[in-house]
Amino acid sequence: MQQTEPSNIVGNEVKIPYMTILGVLIIIVLFSLLWRPLNPDRTIYIPLTPQVQTTVLENERLPAIVGNATLEIVDDRTSQEQQVSESLDQPKPEDDIVKDEIDEVISQEDNTVQYMVGRGDTLYGIMMQYGVNRSDIYLLTKQYKQLANLRIGQQISWVTDAEHNLKTFNWVISNNNVRIYERAGDKFTERTETREGIWQPFSINGVIDSNFVVDARNLGLTSNEIATITKALQWQFDFRRLQKGDKFSVLLSREMFDNKHENSQLLAVRIKNGSKDYYAILAEDGHYYDMNGGSLSQSFLRYPLEKQARVSSPFNPRRLHPVTRKIAPHNGVDFAVSRGTPVLSVGEGEVVIAKYSGSAGNFIAIRHGRQYTTKYMHLDKILVKAGQQVKKGDKIGLSGNTGRSTGPHLHYELHIDGKPVNPLTANLPVSDGLTGKSKTTFLEQFKTIKPKLAFASESTETAQTNQ
Ligand SMILES: [Zn+2]
Structure with a gap:
């Protein structure tokens, strides 16, 4: 008995810490399983x-x-x-x-972005919203200070590699003055393209037979032109709603080089879906408006x-x-x-x-x-x-x-x-329509454009105003 007693004491002494450790371990395991950080963003x-x-x-x-x-x-x-x-x-x-055909046409090449300069834009801001490597933007704008002079309505485009490094940047200053900036080592080089083409108006009338992309292509419209048309009308009209027999009329200005065109500008488009007409007309500010000068965007x-x-x-x-x-x-x-x-x-x-x-x-x-x-x-x-x-x-x-x-x-x-x-920085569409003098100018301009968008089957009186 005397021998067993101490051994019992020893046994108890061993059991108590063992249970305590086990308990603590269970608590730690439970805690780590149930614990959620109160503020996961350690920032x-x-x-x-x-x-x-x-x-x-x-x-x-x-x-x-x-x-x-x-x-x-x-x-x-x-x-x-x-x-x-x-x-x-x-x-x-x-x-x-x-993706459908129109998406393919709009998204184009993977690493090329085309952009029309809008009010309040800066080159830095525009490229930042697309995630272009900011040290490249900094390098380009530091080297070529004239890039601070982008004008509303001007077209710019750029190409980046898979890691968002800027490879080339194009700035269309005017129709015959395109500046091209190319990355060469640790700087950019600049060159100017000044080919003179002849700008000619084109009007195209079509009837939907299969779908807009296919029918427009058959009439000689390029992917860029089709993309511009679908973007201009995107808030008014879903191109998937077009039915066989619906009509479209497009007015373009194309720059011709040896009978081939490379640049073009969409001046106006009209789509007739059933009995409903939809117009998008280019105004002086470089944006498209409906026939009343109303905005075509949703905010x-x-x-x-x-x-x-x-x-x-x-x-x-x-x-x-x-x-x-x-x-x-x-x-x-x-x-x-x-x-x-x-x-x-x-x-x-x-x-x-x-x-x-x-x-x-x-x-x-x-x-x-x-x-x-x-x-x-x-x-x-x-x-x-x-x-x-x-x-x-x-x-x-x-x-x-x-x-x-x-x-x-x-x-x-x-x-x-x-x-x-x-x-947080993207240029979102604004829904302001034209007002004041710019609206008056626009409505005058539309009067001359409307007859040019007439379909062959429409009244002869519009055909006469055409001349
Ligand atoms: Zn996230």
């Missing part, structure tokens, strides 16, 4: 001050202004943990938006939320994956919003996808006209169905934490012509 907040603007180039930090509200922006590289866990917000490949919300939210991860097409060191683009903006926050459609459009899809979680894609698509990911709830029409500001879902996501947030993407752009 550095940059106060939005004018000084931040000047540090953009060195620090790769972009201050964003949404409406009148300011957003705090974080440096993506400081939130490595988030990068690993949310490397790509990708729906499953089969849930990509199905957009800058962000898909009722009130401002912090950006926890900015748009960054050159984001490097911290582990693989490969480019793992962040094609959208992450807004730090709690679960259940209403998500709004930023514009009028058609829901094309509304389903759970891989690492995107609950995912909605909306088409707005022909050029614009928006995507909303990691939603808690989807409140719309594919095929549904939505208006600007409609509640389409509730934000959440589904798919590959470390904490509640909304991942939002905006694509223009099939390419992801920065939704």
Whole structure:
């Protein structure tokens, strides 16, 4: 007994710490299983001050202004943990938006962007929204100060490589003065093309037989011309609605070189769908308007939320994956919003996808006209169905934490012509119509153009005004 007693004591002494350690281990395991970070975006907040603007180039930090509200922006590289866990917000490949012929025509080559300069544009701003490597933009604009003189309505285009480095940049100053900038080592070179073609008006009348792209091509319209037409009319008219026997009339100015044309400008287009007429006419400001000088655009919300939210991860097409060191683009903006926050459609459009899809979680894609698509990911709830029409500001879902996501947030993407752009800086369409003197000028101009868009079957009186 005396011998067993101490051994019992020893046994108890051993059992108690053993149980305690086991208990602690269970608590640790349970805690690590149940624990959710309260603030998944371990980020550095940059106060939005004018000084931040000047540090953009060195620090790769972009201050964003949404409406009148300011957003705090974080440096993506400081939130490595988030990068690993949310490397790509990708729906499953089969849930990509199905492209039709018009989409193919509009999106064109992968790495080429064509852009018409609008009011308030700067070259830096334009290229930043498309995610061009900012040190390249800086180099180009520093070397060629004249690039600060872009004019409204001028056409620019550029080519980037797979890593968003700028290879060439074209600036159409006038019809016969095109400046071409090419990357050569650590600088850009400039040359000017000054071929003189002859600009000639062309009018083309067609009847829909199969579909617009095929019928327009058969009449000699180029892909660029077809893309311009479908973009000009995108908010008024869905080209898929065209029926056999519907008519179209196109007025172009083409620059001819030895009987071949390379450049062209769409002056006016008219589509007759059943008994309804749709017009788009080029005004002096480089934009297209309807026959009354009204806008052909729909305006957009800058962000898909009722009130401002912090950006926890900015748009960054050159984001490097911290582990693989490969480019793992962040094609959208992450807004730090709690679960259940209403998500709004930023514009009028058609829901094309509304389903759970891989690492995107609950995912909605909306088409707005022909050029614009928006995507909303990691939603808690989807409140719309594919095929549904939505208006600007409609509640389409509730934000959440589904798919590959470390904490509640909304991942939002905006694509223009099939390419992801920065939704916070992108040039969104405006819905202002013409007013005052520019409207009077426009209406005068339309009087002379209208007869030129008449169909052969229409009254002889329009045919006479034609001459
Ligand atoms: Zn994201």
